[in-house]
Amino acid sequence: MNGLVKFAIASIGGIAIGLISAQKVIGGYGGMFIKTQGPWVSWPTAGTRSSNPYVRAHFLTQHRLPISQFEINELEARTDSNGKALDSDCNYEISGPAQKARWWSLYTYSGERSARTQDAQPAGIGSHNILAKTDGHFTVKLSQQPQTGNWITPVKGGDLVLVLRLYNPAQSITNQFNFKGLPMIIRKDCQ
Amino acid sequence: MSGKFFWLMTFLIFVLIGHLSYTLFVPRYQVQQTFENAFGQNPNSDFVVLNTEQSNALFPGEDPNLVLAVCPYDVSQGPLKISIGSFDDYWSLSIYTNTGDSFYTINDRQARFSNLSILLRPISDKPEDETDEREKALKLEEAIINAPLNKGWAVLRMRAINPVSAGSVGKAAGKFTCKTQKIAS
Numbered sequence: 001m002n003g004l005v006k007f008a009i010a011s012i013g014g015i016a017i018g019l020i021s022a023q024k025v026i027g028g029y030g031g032m033f034i035k036t037q038g039p040w041v042s043w044p045t046a047g048t049r050s051s052n053p054y055v056r057a058h059f060l061t062q063h064r065l066p067i068s069q070f071e072i073n074e075l076e077a078r079t080d081s082n083g084k085a086l087d088s089d090c091n092y093e094i095s096g097p098a099q100k101a102r103w104w105s106l107y108t109y110s111g112e113r114s115a116r117t118q119d120a121q122p123a124g125i126g127s128h129n130i131l132a133k134t135d136g137h138f139t140v141k142l143s144q145q146p147q148t149g150n151w152i153t154p155v156k157g158g159d160l161v162l163v164l165r166l167y168n169p170a171q172s173i174t175n176q177f178n179f180k181g182l183p184m185i186i187r188k189d190c191q
Numbered sequence: 192m193s194g195k196f197f198w199l200m201t202f203l204i205f206v207l208i209g210h211l212s213y214t215l216f217v218p219r220y221q222v223q224q225t226f227e228n229a230f231g232q233n234p235n236s237d238f239v240v241l242n243t244e245q246s247n248a249l250f251p252g253e254d255p256n257l258v259l260a261v262c263p264y265d266v267s268q269g270p271l272k273i274s275i276g277s278f279d280d281y282w283s284l285s286i287y288t289n290t291g292d293s294f295y296t297i298n299d300r301q302a303r304f305s306n307l308s309i310l311l312r313p314i315s316d317k318p319e320d321e322t323d324e325r326e327k328a329l330k331l332e333e334a335i336i337n338a339p340l341n342k343g344w345a346v347l348r349m350r351a352i353n354p355v356s357a358g359s360v361g362k363a364a365g366k367f368t369c370k371t372q373k374i375a376s
Contacts, residue, residue: 010202018209026214032246047285047293053214060218060291063225065346068296071283103281103350105256124255128352165254166296167281169240 037179080131096183097138101166262369266286
């Protein structure tokens with residue numbers, strides 16, 4: 001009986017710890033398979049031959065098919081440039097130089113991607129429709145209220161995820177993971 | 192002491208089982224279920240252009256600037272011919288196995304011909320010497336790709352510069368084909 005109880009503790013406890021540790025690694029905890037630059041996080045081997053089961057699982061558990069990072073490099077920010085969690089009730093200014101890619105887009109989601117409601121089409125902007133300076137430098141305002149210039153309405157509801165996608169990124173990104181020059185995210189006021 | 196060691200090892204083995212099961216099998220099962228529920232057991236059924244609801248359900252977190260079209264395939268029924276016609280803006284085609292691995296991606300700039308033709312076949316059909324075949328394929332302006340697994344999905348991503356243009360982009364995607372080639376008996 002004593003042995004049965006010990007076996008139950010070892011098996012149930014072991015499987016639980018195994019599941020939790022897998023979820024943590026798949027979620028990016030420990031930073032083993034991610035690259036960060038300021039608030040931006042990328043999974044640089046996603047969709048490539050050098051990808052591994054954790055990177056693949058990161059996308060598949062979110063019901064997403066990983067895209068080759070040579071085709072589309074996706075970066076996510078859950079905090080501003082000062083490390084504070086993004087909040088859909090706050091106003092932000094996102095600014096940076098021209099991105100090293102054929103074209104790029106910037107858009108938002110609320111909370112976990114998989115929890116998104118089906119009618120919540122994310123608001124977004126891209127290099128094809130943005131107002132930028134002649135050198136490519138741009139500023140985008142993220143706010144629930146209408147703003148002048150480039151403006152994104154964040155999806156309402158607590159935590160916010162900002163996504164920057166670089167389509168056909170430069171070799172400095174795909175080969176050396178050099179993410180310098182990504183936009184800054186500056187928090188303004190909150191409601 | 193040996194008893195404690197035995198239980199510690201038992202515990203660690205279950206940690207490993209839980210960790211590997213979740214990492215290797217759960218994500219694959221999830222994505223297979225999602226796509227099979229959406230497209231049923233009806234592969235090689237041409238490109239299905241996704242509406243907003245379908246895009247959100249099948250590709251959560253996908254760029255709203257893109258129109259998506261999916262062709263579920265099963266090359267055990269014969270090789271699959273994918274034809275992408277002329278489209279003046281950005282597009283990319285990614286081919287996945289049904290375990291979620293991307294094994295081929297091409298975009299509008301990489302495609303050498305305005306009308307791209309791809310023949311997807313099971314890896315078991317790959318000849319030992321591909322030289323003659325490559326020359327024939329070049330003459331036919333066709334790319335031959337070996338699918339590592341028989342089942343999967345071809346996903347077409349096309350840029351719509353604004354929501355108004357999404358309809359016309361969707362119509363263009365609907366004209367692209369994805370058909371099983373009949374095998375001569």
